[in-house]
Amino acid sequence: MKSPAFSYYEAKDLADAINVKKTDDDAVILAGGQSLLPTLNMRLSNPSVLIDISEIKELREIKIEDGFLCIGAMSSHSKVMNNKDVNEVLPILCKILSQVAHPAIRNKGTHGGSVAYGDPAAELPAFAVLVDAQIVLSGFSGERIVSAKEFYKGLFETSINSDEILTSVKYPINQNNKQLFFDEITRRHGDYAMAGLVGSIVQKNKINEEINFVFFGTGDKPNEAPKTCEYLLNNEYNYTDIKDILKTDIEFASDISSSSDMKAHLSAILVGRMMKELN
Amino acid sequence: MSYSNKVIISMVINNENYDDLTVETRQHLGDFLRDLGFKGTHLGCEQGACGACNVLVDGESVRSCLMLAVQANGKNITTVEGLETSEMEIVKDCFVKNNAMQCGFCSSGMLMTTYEIIKSKRKYSREEIREMISGNYCRCTGYQAIVDAVEDSLNKINVGM
Ligand SMILES: Cc1cc2nc3c(=O)[nH]c(=O)nc-3n(C[C@H](O)[C@H](O)[C@H](O)COP(=O)(O)OP(=O)(O)OC[C@H]3O[C@@H](n4cnc5c(N)ncnc54)[C@H](O)[C@@H]3O)c2cc1C
Ligand code: FES
Ligand code: FES
Numbered sequence: 203m204k205s206p207a208f209s210y211y212e213a214k215d216l217a218d219a220i221n222v223k224k225t226d227d228d229a230v231i232l233a234g235g236q237s238l239l240p241t242l243n244m245r246l247s248n249p250s251v252l253i254d255i256s257e258i259k260e261l262r263e264i265k266i267e268d269g270f271l272c273i274g275a276m277s278s279h280s281k282v283m284n285n286k287d288v289n290e291v292l293p294i295l296c297k298i299l300s301q302v303a304h305p306a307i308r309n310k311g312t313h314g315g316s317v318a319y320g321d322p323a324a325e326l327p328a329f330a331v332l333v334d335a336q337i338v339l340s341g342f343s344g345e346r347i348v349s350a351k352e353f354y355k356g357l358f359e360t361s362i363n364s365d366e367i368l369t370s371v372k373y374p375i376n377q378n379n380k381q382l383f384f385d386e387i388t389r390r391h392g393d394y395a396m397a398g399l400v401g402s403i404v405q406k407n408k409i410n411e412e413i414n415f416v417f418f419g420t421g422d423k424p425n426e427a428p429k430t431c432e433y434l435l436n437n438e439y440n441y442t443d444i445k446d447i448l449k450t451d452i453e454f455a456s457d458i459s460s461s462s463d464m465k466a467h468l469s470a471i472l473v474g475r476m477m478k479e480l481n
Numbered sequence: 482m483s484y485s486n487k488v489i490i491s492m493v494i495n496n497e498n499y500d501d502l503t504v505e506t507r508q509h510l511g512d513f514l515r516d517l518g519f520k521g522t523h524l525g526c527e528q529g530a531c532g533a534c535n536v537l538v539d540g541e542s543v544r545s546c547l548m549l550a551v552q553a554n555g556k557n558i559t560t561v562e563g564l565e566t567s568e569m570e571i572v573k574d575c576f577v578k579n580n581a582m583q584c585g586f587c588s589s590g591m592l593m594t595t596y597e598i599i600k601s602k603r604k605y606s607r608e609e610i611r612e613m614i615s616g617n618y619c620r621c622t623g624y625q626a627i628v629d630a631v632e633d634s635l636n637k638i639n640v641g642m
Contacts, residue, residue, distance in 0.1 A: 209484035304616020391615035
């Protein structure tokens with residue numbers, strides 16, 4: 203199918219983009235277009251104007267500042283993956299991005315777009331929640347920072363206001379010897395995961411002191427699993443128990459790839475793989 | 482606020498200037514290129530899944546169905562018709578010799594992805610080649626021959642040796 207008619211506006215700078223967004227409720231931000239344009243081609247939405255923010259230079263910066271890795275919203279997945287600083291201070295992010303879609307899509311798709319869109323099956327929102335990244339939003343009345351744990355409200359629902367643009371994502375680095383993990387199960391390399399897991403573990407003398415998991419592709423948003431993590435602090439991994447406890451943590455939602463029970467099964471498998479990798 | 486649904490754009494396609502063309506803002510780059518006669522750019526799904534529509538924009542592969550023609554204003558586009566570097570001539574030869582194309586529908590997209598592989602100037606295992614071309618569907622070859630062709634190309638071009 204072909205997309206419906208809309209007009210196009212190339213924003214000169216951030217203030218310009220916010221201004222247009224503020225004056226038109228049906229205006230939509232166009233970042234890399236790798237999620238937006240498929241939905242337009244399928245005629246799932248009908249925007250008045252697309253505000254292209256790709257020429258706003260300040261949104262493309264990647265830098266380390268005050269203990270944070272700051273990634274500008276318009277940095278493409280490819281740019282982030284191949285960035286020297288990212289590879290040095292947060293190599294797990296490069297590993298994650300290598301599983302996000304395919305080369306041609308990574309060349310256009312953006313970091314900010316992925317975090318702002320909040321697809322429950324996407325890797326980056328889950329990782330942002332795991333490390334409680336700071337999400338920087340700019341709107342008509344100025345800038346504010348929302349913690350990733352507060353950012354995702356529900357299915358494709360975030361705390362971005364209609365006049366706001368996500369400008370950067372700030373990841374804390376050097377987190378108290380936290381080991382970070384990432385794993386997912388997909389049908390084809392680069393596809394959205396049937397289920398995926400990012401986790402962090404702090405160990406002292408081989409004893410697990412702190413465990414955190416965030417699942418993706420499992421529910422309506424990145425799913426934390428506090429009871430499962432608590433259980434694993436005091437017990438050995440055991441597939442049946444973990445699957446049962448996961449079901450009390452997460453309301454698994456089926457999709458075209460798998461039933462909710464299948465999602466619980468895959469999530470329990472992923473936890474098992476992660477605990478094994480640790481030992 | 483009202484804006485026009487048509488704009489005038491210019492770009493370079495396969496080293497030739499195309500200036501002051503009127504385009505509907507909703508038209509994607511793939512349709513725009515095909516309307517201009519570059520029929521080597523194929524459209525399969527128009528949702529980003531199949532990769533048949535890949536072209537190079539400023540030397541990077543992109544899905545032409547997921548980029549608006551107006552976004553290509555001022556950019557340098559290469560379609561399969563313009564993939565004429567000496568390295569890509571070798572790649573095309575390897576595709577033919579290894580029977581890596583049958584109906585040819587996926588081939589232009591496969592060549593664009595192979596361009597990315599060659600460009601990165603490093604070695605690839607067969608598994609890594611499969612990962613790189615995972616974003617390109619082929620309904621004919623079963624992929625084996627395509628992996629052969631890419632491997633053969635890498636060997637002939639001596640990448641990362
Ligand atoms: C075939 C295919 C496979 C894919 N596989 C994966 C995958 O495995 N994992 C994965 O995570 N992603 C995947 N993606 C999606 C890809 O990563 C997208 O690039 C990403 O989700 C959205 O980024 P974008 O820059 O393309 O955003 P766009 O498509 O331009 O925008 C998406 C939405 O977010 C809004 N938005 C974008 N940027 C901002 C901003 N800065 N501030 C406020 N709002 C904003 C837009 O208005 C729009 O509503 C896939 C895409 C395709 C086509
Ligand atoms: S037509 Fe563009 S990816 Fe299928
Ligand atoms: S050769 Fe026919 S689709 Fe690949």
